[in-house]
Amino acid sequence: MNQAAPRRALRFLIPSILLLAALQGAKEQKGIARGKPGEAFPHQTETLGDAWRSNAAVDAEAVRRGAASIDAAVAAYWKRLGLVPAGAAPDEVYLRRVTLDLAGRIPTAGEYAAFLADSGPDRRFRTALALVRSEGYVDHFYNLWAGLLRIPTANPGNGIPNRSYEFWVKAALRENMPYDEFVRRLVAADGKASEENGAAGFVLRDQMQGILDHFSQTATVFLSSQVGCAMCHNAKFEPWTQKQFYQMAAFFSELNLTKDPAVMKLLREEEKAPDKTPQMIAEIRRRQREEPWILSDVRGRELKLPANYVYDSNEAGKAVRPATLFGPQVVLDPDQPRRAQFAQWLTSPENPNFTRSIANRLWKRLIGIGLIEPVDDLSPDNKASAPEVLAALTNLMVSSHYNLKVYTAAIAASRVYGLATAPETVTWHKYRLVSHPLRRMSAEQLWDSMAALFQGEKIRERQGGRVAHQEAPGMLRDQAMQGKPIAGVASAMESPGGTMMIAANSMTPMPGVMAAGMAPSMTMAPMAGAGGDKKYKGVVIPLACELPSPIRAGTFLDQFGVPSRESVSEGNQDPSMIQALFLMNANEVQRLITASPQNQLFVELKNAPDLRAVVRAFYVRFFTREPTEGEVAALGAYAQEMKASGGKGVLNQDIAWALLNQREFLFYP
Amino acid sequence: MTPIRRTEDELTRRDFARHLARTAFGLAFVSALPSFLRAQAAPSRAKAKRVIYLYMQGGMSHLDTLDPKPGREVQGPTETVKTAVPGVLLGASLARTAGQMKEIALVRSLHSKEGAHERARYQLHTGYPPLSSLLHPATAAWVAKFAPRLNADLPPFVAVGDAVAGAGFFENTFAPFRVGDPEQALANVVPPKYIPHEIVERRIKLMKALNEPYLERWGRVAGVKDYASFYDQALALMHARDLEAFDLSKESDAAREGYGKNRFGQGCLLARRLIERDVRWVEVAWGNWDTHQDNFTSVEKQAAILDQGLGALLEDLKARGLLGETLVVLCSEFGRTPRINEGKGRDHHPDCFSALLAGGAVKGGSVWGESDEDGRKPKRDPATPMDLSATIVAALGLDPAKEVVSPAGRPFLMGGGGAPIAGILA
Incomplete structure (x- = not known):
């Protein structure tokens, strides 16, 4: 299928949209930039205009210097308190961690293989750099900003031009404004x-x-x-x-x-x-x-x-x-x-909390615990656990001209980020930066990781709200109005209302394609028949950043603590019984453990010669590691037992189900 | 933990003291009493075992529903209806509810300082204004924690619709079991019917076996530990016989139609099925009462749905002999301005609003407090959302002054520091 032509056309289109946006921006900026800054307001903020667009490339040297400045500050903190840090985390642990923290999902089997095969120097550094340059970065950090800015997309008709807001924030992240x-x-x-x-x-x-x-x-x-x-x-x-x-x-x-x-x-x-x-x-x-x-x-x-x-x-x-x-x-x-x-005034570097707020927020996004907690309360009584580290971070933020990709990659490339994980509960009061905390995936990370399992290597192309930003909202709508399916976005997906087709990025319901989160009365009849041969017609699973939000109460992402988009929130990782029920029984889980031509988790198993190969393929995909001999043996015994008892059911489905329900999947070190 | 019950003697003495305080020193004095003194006045003749908490999202206009002001300019086009209790009127859309007024107590003097949705509904549900540093448990979570569980298998706290508050700093065991769509309450939580039982059981065994080495290594981490216990609870629930309580298809079509074929009506029906099986607390959160524009059209439409669901619920509970042991609460985070804005809407009004209580432990046909002529402020016997929380707690026979110290060392009370409104408790 020749998709290159339209893609080229879109490539042309995007810059023109962005250019329009920039012109508009320049108009907006006049009022601010032209005015005199005021005597009591010494810092002259330059109007960057389009100059910042080169930021998208992310200067490797800037990241290296940033990481070094963090390393120095953390070392000074350790020294001051007489602390000895843990050793570095194993490579595959680092890969899983950094992929989740920068691209919002677990690594694919291909990424795992490439990482281990790479024997060059600075493997971790280069991985971090590549990830902030990737579309996964846009998804993952859009999820953060969508929660903080409460960007609602599920309810067109509330008077808010949601989609253009969404696209604008995604573009700003992608272009590294x-x-x-x-x-x-x-x-x-x-x-x-x-x-x-x-x-x-x-x-x-x-x-x-x-x-x-x-x-x-x-x-x-x-x-x-x-x-x-x-x-x-x-x-x-x-x-x-x-x-x-x-x-x-x-x-x-x-x-x-x-x-x-x-x-x-x-x-x-x-x-x-x-x-x-x-x-x-x-x-x-x-x-x-x-x-x-x-x-x-x-x-x-x-x-x-x-x-x-x-x-x-x-x-x-x-x-x-x-x-x-x-x-x-x-x-x-x-x-x-x-x-x-x-x-x-707000964005002036002389306004200390402006810089500290973002520096601390992003630190928490990667390390798991803010230097100041809670991150949305920088009241004077709330002191930083490691003031010298926070100082280095705010310096880096200012000296990089608020370059978020440089800043984020610098943390990911720092020594403290790459430390091994302590097998204990870490709270802000106890945390001394000497090891990494074990974290539960966020709702969006979990969702997108399941999407990554389902879509295999294709997930890399899928990230970045690609369809959303390649097609201007107007175009998307026009297609929708004419009832045309939009290539690549129609998808099978369940909701409490039943199975339905959805267009992850569409604004309007259209024949055969409906937006998730709609009233159950609008859902189509379930497509699948009963039985293990349940078929899912869809092409791709929408990613968390593409789903109409607020996510409906009681659905998968909601149960796992996705931000409400109603109050300022980064979401939560609180456990609950119902999450366990969902991981065992939810429609989304059934889809993932069921073989279908779309389900890459099973498609990629086709050539596996024996059970050992299947087990290895699963462990690499689910846990970013090789299975132990014990695990291979346990699954071998299970297969034997199953055969002995009549062999009802599908072995690989059972294994996939059991692995998805491991705490090792839900938590990342 | 057993609920704290006071002896009749203690109660009489305290009631007397409270009465004296009100009459001799006036309201201001009572309000100024330290909360621990006020809370001690909790009555003990509790009759309610369970709560159905109907939360109207967005700030329901008190003037157009529970506290109309006929003849005043602020009333706008809303008409009123007589209730079963002479002299007590409701908004005309609540006709069916009005017929149940003898089972109902109204509170028309609620007021608070919180005029933003998130803060106000948080306070309504937890008895505390939000703090950035910790999450307070919902009143329902307090009840789940301190009232003995009546049904070992079903969760003690079920929330239909968006749950505002959960376990807070309590263990997540006391978080609500959330149901998005009452008609699909078990979607995603039980295995699909086409998977044979033996396969489900086999998989569970495999999952547990594979997870063991992980638990050995990481089991000390709080979150990992929590999931271990939640998986156990989840498996117990999946096998529970009473699970059918969640299945509305077990009801007749007539019953389902009777409650209203909409989220609220079906939510009320689900609530009845659950409390029948001794779930302690069912919340049904519903509606969009944030009527900044076109207040009157929107309220009329929603109040009709509310009236059908609530009316059917009260009648059904009564017919089944459940109303005496069940406390039904209808409330919202704040009221709406008497002033009608340019868009024929009403804006947020925390200065004065109303709530409705019915059933167990409630003095039917009573009205607590009174708002001024335009529903702008409480004129008599003002009460806070905290008092409402304390009233519910007291109606269940629990102690609103029950104190728990948060992990960070701050003390919090089950009733949010409010005093039960004794005047509406039977």
């Missing part, structure tokens, strides 16, 4: 909420919440500040007063959401045009709710203290001037939108 730039563009998003201006989703996400809540979320995500308590009363455990909260929130008082009458008119006309199916009309109505938004700032609009302000009755109901609670004071420039000035 510097983090400060990323945050500025979100916080100060301006102009029309067109498909190219996905950053507008940040503001539109909170359109129902009001600016107080919007500010509160902004502070939690980017400053790890729990200033939200002061929304309603003086905070008990933090220094913020309710008035100070209002002073900060007042930076958002000018924010104005309107709808573009011209766009509305166009869409209304389109709706009236003849020969529209109900689906097409629903789609146009969705666009009416989502697309005409214009974000602007009404200069000089003030925020007022609440009428029931209890701390000083003279001030109740009066306007509050914007002021910052900490860091450098902003000298308000009346010619500039306040939000843009806030964004500039």
Whole structure:
């Protein structure tokens, strides 16, 4: 099948979309970049424009220097406390760890073989570098940001242009947009909420919440500040007063959401045009709710203290001037939108918690335990366990110009990251960076790892929301409207409502292809007949980053603690009985242990000459290691017994089921 | 652990003290009492064994449902309906519920400081405002932990729909058994029917055998240890006879239609089946009551579904003789503003809202507290979501002042530091 031509066309298309986005970005940036930074605000943040696009390549030397600076800081910490670190983790353990932490899934058999065959120097370093350059990085870190930014994608019609927001964040990660730039563009998003201006989703996400809540979320995500308590009363455990909260929130008082009458008119006309199916009309109505938004700032609009302000009755109901609670004071420039000035202040390296927040968050994402815990509370009482390490990390963040791929790869290439794992419970209080903690996979890692087992080597092409970013949302929709199946995305998938076909990336239900998370009444009849010959027609399994979210309550990802997308969250790894039930019985598990032409786990076994080869293939795929002699023997005995008792069932299914239910699969060292 | 029951003498003395405090010193004094003193006033004539907790997501408008203000401008187009108790009115959409008013106690003076959904619903469910440093257990998790298990096989706490709070800092054993769709409650949790029993059993044996060396090496890690016990529990549940409680297809079509063929109605029906088999606490979370726009259309639509499900549930429980031992609670994280906004909506209003309790341990036909003429603030006998938690705990015969120290050393109370609203308890 010749797929090269359309792919080339898409390759052309993507840069043009990004270029449009960049132009839009440049327009947005004017207000920020042109203005004088203000006397009390010495740091001049450069407008990077398109210069940062070269970041996507990830400079190996920068990563090497970064890793060295982390190694030095950690060594100093060990020395200060007289600690002796554990030895390095075995190579295959490192490979599993770093693949899960940077690409969000377990390694494929091919990756395992290639890693072991590579006898060159710096094998680990090069692996880490390749992974941050891979599409898996986009998936895995999109899952983080989708949880923090609460990007909802399951509910088109809520007035938020979700898909363009999603695509924008994925593109920013892929292109490695510097983090400060990323945050500025979100916080100060301006102009029309067109498909190219996905950053507008940040503001539109909170359109129902009001600016107080919007500010509160902004502070939690980017400053790890729990200033939200002061929304309603003086905070008990933090220094913020309710008035100070209002002073900060007042930076958002000018924010104005309107709808573009011209766009509305166009869409209304389109709706009236003849020969529209109900689906097409629903789609146009969705666009009416989502697309005409214009974000602007009404200069000089003030925020007022609440009428029931209890701390000083003279001030109740009066306007509050914007002021910052900490860091450098902003000298308000009346010619500039306040939000843009806030964004500039927020992302300044002089604002210590901005850098510490992201440095600590990403550290936790890789190491498992933050230097400060909880990671979304950097209140002054919350001290870092290893201050010198946090200092080195914030330095690296600033000196790399907030280059997240360099930063992340540097941690993955550091000595402390590669240490062996201690077989004990590690809490923040006990953790001294001398070994690695054993971690349960996140819900998304588990899901994508199961997808990796099912899809084998193809998972590498699948990652990165490839379809999503190769096809502009509009194109995708047009195809959907015409009822055309979208190549590569239709997939078999179960939900509590029964088996259904889904298009992982489609926005609208279409014949034969429905989005997961929809009402059960919309599901199709189960495709599979009863029995072990259950067939799954689908081509691929959608990855966690492609599924419409919030994930429905009670479904697989939800049971394993995927972020709600409702409150700021990185998800949780809490165990439960129902997770055990799911790993044993869920539809997703049945699919994975059942042989089918799509299930690479079984397709790849076809040439296995004997049970030993099968067992080896399984262990490499499930656990990234060779089976022990004991394990081979145990499975051999099982096969014997099965044969002796009449041989009902399928041996390989039993083995796959049992391996999936090993704690060794769920946890990674 | 056995529930703490107070002797009749103690109770009388405390009730008397509380009564005295209210009459002699007024409400302000009672509210100012340290919570441990207030909590001691818990009544002990508990009748409820189990709880059905109907949580209306998003902030249900009190003015259009449980606390209407006919004739006031703030009421908008919502009409009212007379209940079985003279003088007590409900929003017109709740006609069937109104007929059950003699089994019902209303609380119309709830108020809190939490006006954001996440925080408010967290507080409603746990009795504490959220902290960034720890997760509080849901009140249901406290009950699961401290009330003896009535059914050894079924989980003590089942949550239908989105569970807001779980085990918190308690062991995950007390986390809710979550059901997404009540009609598919066992999807994904029992083996598909086409897999023969013997194959299931054989696989389980293999899984355990292979896992042993791993447990030997990593079994000391807390998470690994937890999963070992959860797998044991999961296997026990898979073999439990009472598992059919989760299967709504065992009900007649008439029964299913009667509750309403929707998530809420079927959730209520599932709740009845579960408490019949002595599950301690079933929560049904449902709805989108966040009516910033078109409040009246949206509330009317949802209240009709609510009314059918709740009405059917109360009637069914009564007919089966279960209502006396079951406490039904209907609540939401906050109310909605008396002011009707430009989009004909109502916004968040934590200053005043309502809840409904019915069945076991509840003084039927009573109304606790009163809001002012526009439902803006409590006028009399204000109560907090913590008081509501404490009331439920007390109605179950448990001690709201039961204290547990979190792993980090901070003390927390089963009733969230609230005082039971004795006035509505039988």
